[in-house]
Amino acid sequence: MIFNIFIPNKKGHYEDYSSFLNNLLKNHEVKTVRSFKEKLTVLFRYNQNVIFLNIDHKDMYWSLLRSLFSKKNFGVSVSVESLINKNNIPSIHYRNLLGLIKKKAKYNVFKLLKSSDRLKLISIHKMTDYEGKLKDITSFLTYDFQYYDLPYLNVGYQQPKELLNLYIEDPLIKSVLIFNNTSKAKKNLSELSDWIFTSNKYRFFIIGDSSFLRNDIKHNVVLINRYVSNEEMIYFMEKLDIIYCYYNNDKPSGFMGRAMQLNKKVIVPLNSYLGSIPYTSSIRVTSLAQMDEIDWDNISDTNSNNSKINQFDESELLREFLLQEA
Incomplete structure (x- = not known):
C-alpha cells in the first residue's frame, strides 16, 4: 500500500x-x-x-x-x-x-x-x-x-545557547516558557506584558516576537528571537517549569499539546476551551495576576511523571x- x-x-x-x-x-x-x-x-x-x-x-x-x-x-x-x-x-x-x-x-x-x-x-x-x-x-x-506525536518523531534534545551559562533550577523562582509566533492565537499579550513587568516570582523565557513587552524590560526576561528547532524547544520545555498557554483559543494549541505530552504544568484561562481540557497539570486562572498568589510549596510536582499514559x-x-x- x-x-x-x-x-x-x-x-x-x-x-x-x-x-x-x-x-x-x-x-x-x-x-x-x-x-x-x-x-x-x-x-x-x-x-x-x-x-x-x-x-x-x-x-x-x-x-x-x-x-x-x-x-x-x-x-x-x-x-x-x-x-x-x-x-x-x-x-x-x-x-x-x-x-x-x-x-x-x-x-x-x-x-x-x-x-x-x-x-x-x-x-x-x-x-x-x-x-x-x-x-x-x-x-x-x-x-x-x-x-x-512525540513517540513517532524521534526528537532528540539540544541545549539552546541561551541556557548554556544560565542557572535555571532555582527552587525559589519558577521559570515560564512563552512561545509567541505569528499565529492568530489570542494570547492576551497586553495582560502578559503587565504580568511580566510586575512579577518578581518568575523568570520569563520568550521565544519569538517580544514587541508586546514594555520598553523597560527587567532582568527576569530572557529573549530568544530566532528560529528554535524541535530539539531545542523540547529542551526548553523539559527544563523550564511552566508553559504559557493562556490563550482564548476555541480550538487546539499544538504548543500546549507538546507540553501535555511532556507532562508539564501549563497556564490556561479558567473559562476557555483550553481550560476545559481534562489535563491534570493545567493551572487554571481567571487572570495572570493570580499566578503571583500561588503557593508552589503546596502544589505537587507532576512534571517528573513522564511515564504517564497519554489520555489523548x-x-x-x-x-x-x-x-x-x-
Whole structure:
C-alpha cells in the first residue's frame, strides 16, 4: 500500500505532521511530495493514496482535481472551522461578501467530496464546539497530532545557547516558557506584558516576537528571537517549569499539546476551551495576576511523571482509519 503525503514548502506544523504520518505508516510505502512537478506526477496515479496536509488552502484544488478519477484521497484540516456559517459561530467574522462566498463554496466542495466518497477529511477539532457542526464534511475527528506525536518523531534534545551559562533550577523562582509566533492565537499579550513587568516570582523565557513587552524590560526576561528547532524547544520545555498557554483559543494549541505530552504544568484561562481540557497539570486562572498568589510549596510536582499514559493518544485509531479507508 502506497501513501503520498503532499506537503507545502512553508513553515508550520507540516513537517512534524509529515514525519508523524511517515512513522505511523512505516510498515507501508510512504513518500513525501513537495514540488509542483512531483505533485503533478503523483496526482494521476489513481491507485495510490494521497494525504493532503494543506487541505485548508491550496491542496483543496489538488484534491478537487484528483477526485475526478480517484477515491484514494485524505485531507488533514487544522482550520476547517472557519468555513462554518458565522451565524452558528459568533467568533468568526468575514471581512467582506466575497470572503463569505468563498468560504461557503469551499464548505460545499468538502461536503460534496465527502458525500461522493472522494475525500476523507481528517479534522483535529475533537472535543471542541465545532465537533458536531463539522460532521457533514469530515470523516474522522481526532485531537491535534501534536497531542500525541512525540513517540513517532524521534526528537532528540539540544541545549539552546541561551541556557548554556544560565542557572535555571532555582527552587525559589519558577521559570515560564512563552512561545509567541505569528499565529492568530489570542494570547492576551497586553495582560502578559503587565504580568511580566510586575512579577518578581518568575523568570520569563520568550521565544519569538517580544514587541508586546514594555520598553523597560527587567532582568527576569530572557529573549530568544530566532528560529528554535524541535530539539531545542523540547529542551526548553523539559527544563523550564511552566508553559504559557493562556490563550482564548476555541480550538487546539499544538504548543500546549507538546507540553501535555511532556507532562508539564501549563497556564490556561479558567473559562476557555483550553481550560476545559481534562489535563491534570493545567493551572487554571481567571487572570495572570493570580499566578503571583500561588503557593508552589503546596502544589505537587507532576512534571517528573513522564511515564504517564497519554489520555489523548489516538494514533492507533488514526492508523486504523487510514488503512481501512485506503
